[in-house]
Amino acid sequence: MVRSSLGKAAATCLVLLPAAFAAGENPCATCHREEARSQPHTAMGIGIQLPADQTVLKEHPRLTFESNGYNYAIERKDGLSMYTVSDGVGSLALPIRYAFGVSAQTFVFEYKDHFYESLVSYYPSANGLAITMGSERLLPHNLVEAMGRETSGEEMVSCFGCHSSGGVSQGTLTLESMKPGLDCEHCHPGANTHLEAVSQGKPPAAPSKLGVMSAEDTSKFCGACHRTWDAVVRMRTWGELNVRFQPYRLANSKCFLGNDRRISCTACHNPHADLVRDEASYDRNCLACHAGTSSAGTALQKSCPVSDRKCVSCHMPKVELPGSHSVFTDHQIRIIRAGDRYPN
Ligand code: HEC
Numbered sequence: 001m002v003r004s005s006l007g008k009a010a011a012t013c014l015v016l017l018p019a020a021f022a023a024g025e026n027p028c029a030t031c032h033r034e035e036a037r038s039q040p041h042t043a044m045g046i047g048i049q050l051p052a053d054q055t056v057l058k059e060h061p062r063l064t065f066e067s068n069g070y071n072y073a074i075e076r077k078d079g080l081s082m083y084t085v086s087d088g089v090g091s092l093a094l095p096i097r098y099a100f101g102v103s104a105q106t107f108v109f110e111y112k113d114h115f116y117e118s119l120v121s122y123y124p125s126a127n128g129l130a131i132t133m134g135s136e137r138l139l140p141h142n143l144v145e146a147m148g149r150e151t152s153g154e155e156m157v158s159c160f161g162c163h164s165s166g167g168v169s170q171g172t173l174t175l176e177s178m179k180p181g182l183d184c185e186h187c188h189p190g191a192n193t194h195l196e197a198v199s200q201g202k203p204p205a206a207p208s209k210l211g212v213m214s215a216e217d218t219s220k221f222c223g224a225c226h227r228t229w230d231a232v233v234r235m236r237t238w239g240e241l242n243v244r245f246q247p248y249r250l251a252n253s254k255c256f257l258g259n260d261r262r263i264s265c266t267a268c269h270n271p272h273a274d275l276v277r278d279e280a281s282y283d284r285n286c287l288a289c290h291a292g293t294s295s296a297g298t299a300l301q302k303s304c305p306v307s308d309r310k311c312v313s314c315h316m317p318k319v320e321l322p323g324s325h326s327v328f329t330d331h332q333i334r335i336i337r338a339g340d341r342y343p344n
Pocket residue numbers: 006010011013014017027028029030031032184185188191192194195198199204206207208209210
């Protein structure tokens with residue numbers, strides 16, 4: 001992963017403050033350039049698209065779908081995307097307030113003071129709309145039910161808790177102050193106070209260093225949203241359905257040594273940058289442990305008798321998550337033999 005750009009430069013740039021950072025640029029960029037430039041544009045940095053920035057819907061100005069005798073259409077007009085469902089007799093049309101996700105998207109609207117999750121979602125693999133994962137077996141009896149699934153207040157609190165910053169405060173929705181996606185403060189509590197301090201030329205009062213966490217602690221940290229091992233066991237999510245919960249899958253792998261940072265989430269992923277889709281680029285992560293014998297003469301884990309490159313292509317297979325129209329990467333690193341069942 002790309003290491004923090006913070007070094008001597010950060011200390012020197014204290015002198016430049018109050019800095020005139022480019023309009024719209026993240027204020028942390030003066031000193032933590034790399035993280036601050038890339039993070040806001042990542043999937044986690046975006047999280048939700050609001051009407052003005054609904055790029056997926058702008059690129060697909062008219063989407064249609066038919067299911068259970070109901071017709072769905074999402075059309076872009078005057079800066080808004082309208083979600084319309086009709087049954088041949090009547091119709092119901094609502095503006096899409098919140099489009100969750102950046103690749104696949106599920107829509108959230110308000111109707112008569114309640115939040116609804118759209119019954120159809122956009123899936124890139126379908127190049128259009130399909131039934132929202134989890135709602136496949138719902139049989140709508142009227143237009144409102146066909147429009148979407150009514151959610152509990154608690155559920156919305158959790159959606160905005162994982163996909164936004166400032167959208168939840170002390171367990172209640174605070175949508176007035178909601179900013180889509182995860183900002184720095186979300187993962188680095190104390191960052192705003194730190195920024196204020198450095199801006200006033202005071203000692204930096206730096207947030208704690210997350211880079212010192214063990215693999216186990218990093219899994220728990222990321223697992224707050226990607227789901228921890230414990231959470232998956234409690235939810236009893238078995239079979240392919242748990243492939244999206246990487247902290248759980250990784251912990252079940254023989255490679256997972258809780259105190260070894262070479263297998264921590266951040267050894268392979270920079271949380272401030274886009275997910276790297278080049279399989280060969282992960283080889284060095286595997287070889288950090290599986291290179292036979294290190295130059296210092298210390299014994300490392302066994303090396304592969306089959307290949308010395310693109311390790312993840314064989315040992316971290318892609319698995320289709322049922323109902324999601326998407327594939328995930330199985331983080332339970334292992335030898336896979338023909339006919340093997342998916343291990344829980
Ligand atoms: C004027 C420069 C400056 C700005 C602006 C600034 N920081 Fe820092 N930051 C520093 C310095 C210097 C340190 C190192 C402090 C230390 O080691 O005691 C630091 C440390 C950190 C650390 C701890 C990491 C580590 O290696 O110790 C984090 C996380 C961090 N900053 C995040 C942020 C975020 C998020 C923002 C914006 C909200 C921000 N900083 C704005 C200068 C800055």
